[in-house]
Amino acid sequence: MTDELISVKTVGVLTSGGDSPGMNAAIRAVVRTCSQAGLKIYGITHGYFGLINDEIDEMDTHSVSNIIQRGGTMLKTARSEEFRTEEGRAKAAKNLKKYDIDALITIGGDGTFTGANKFSQEHKINVVGIPATIDNDIIGTDETIGYDSALNTALEAIDKIRDTADAHERMFLVEVMGRDTGFIALETGIASGAELALLPEELTHVEDVKRQLHEMLKSQRRSSLVIVAEGDETGGAIKLAENIKDDFAQYDTRVCILGHIQRGGAPSARDRVLASRLGAAAVRVLQEGHSGVMVGVVNNAIKITPMRVAVSKKKEIDHTLIDLAKVLR
Incomplete structure (x- = not known):
């Protein structure tokens, strides 16, 4: 998390790792919040793989019409072994500079955030993460998108x-x-x-x-x-x-x-609302000068958590529910 205000003018958004219902709703919220705020927004196809291979296209409000109800991710997702290397991340940073992208919003789970955090530290890229995984195993949010x-x-x-x-x-x-x-x-x-x-x-x-x-x-x-x-x-x-x-x-x-x-399948109403809240919050958090953080919802309020903390350990399961399951069976 940075202490000084970052001037963000152009944002890139990508989805990475396993897909989860609600990713499209999060993309939609990011794009439309950026448009309303006067920020240029680019979509990066195939996650970090696409970032390295220059699969980057400008988006606007029309780009995300009629996607909130769809499962999967319109930006696609892919694993990238190359992004795990310094050379791969250097290629990715070069492509961001090519489009004057000064901030990156990553939608995914702990693997996505681990890569984003390292990328941010090495190349001074402003990064905010949105937790999206059906496993619900990310700390710093009561629920992850798709769960x-x-x-x-x-x-x-x-x-x-x-x-x-x-x-x-x-x-x-x-x-x-x-x-x-x-x-x-x-x-x-x-x-x-x-x-x-x-x-x-x-x-x-x-x-x-x-x-x-x-x-x-x-x-x-x-x-x-x-x-x-x-x-x-x-x-x-x-x-x-x-x-x-x-x-x-x-x-x-x-x-x-x-x-x-x-x-697969259409996201629930709960996931659509959660994804919309987190997508909009990610843009606001960047504008407020934060980087290297994840946005989540805790007790129905937006909370930011440093990415290094979010990936440091798995969320603990609720043991009172384990006890309840034993009573009710």
Whole structure:
């Protein structure tokens, strides 16, 4: 975060890393807020890859018409190994200077912010980040853009799986996204009434899973639904199914991996509003002289967090919700 006022005249915006519903709403807010403030705005296609390869085009209010309801990102996204190198970042900085871009707004997760922070320090580029990831694992904001949409997409699918599980008296192991964090698994577990939700944050022993499922069968339940985060200790839903199927021969154990369906689709109203607030806030924060920060919403108020802090550790899961899930199952 800088202490002196930065004069921002031209802004670049990009999306990087995994896509999440609401990224388009954030792009729209950035572009229209810049236009209203009299700032020139450029869109950078394919994230840092496009920044290195000069995929940079000027945008205006018409460029972002009719995108707020669309999933994915109109600016596309891509991984860039070259941007991890000093030479790659030097190319990116040269392209920004070519268009007189003096500030960059990056929309993405911790990998996006790590790259942006290093880029800013090396080349004195003014940078502000907007947190967008379905994992909801960024500190400095109560929710990240895309989390609410992914949660509701997963829940809709899980509710339908529950119907067929009951009809056939089956055990379903449903794997949701969350390699390092269990936010989606925990909240969909509670909202769907699942018997178990297995998270990366809690050490999971297969024998404990078997014991808990046996206890539930004693209550004469007709079906069982287990939500598994992809990064859980058991090795995911497929590995777990292999380890428990012989102990539950009376059930037709099935695995359903929701996968990238959680990333797609129209963003929820909550995500559209969140993305709009954060997009507009990112522009204001740049105008106020801040750089190297991320904008978030905490207790319904805009908050800025240094990027180095935002990427220093993962957001902790709410352990009161873990306790609640155990009470309600």
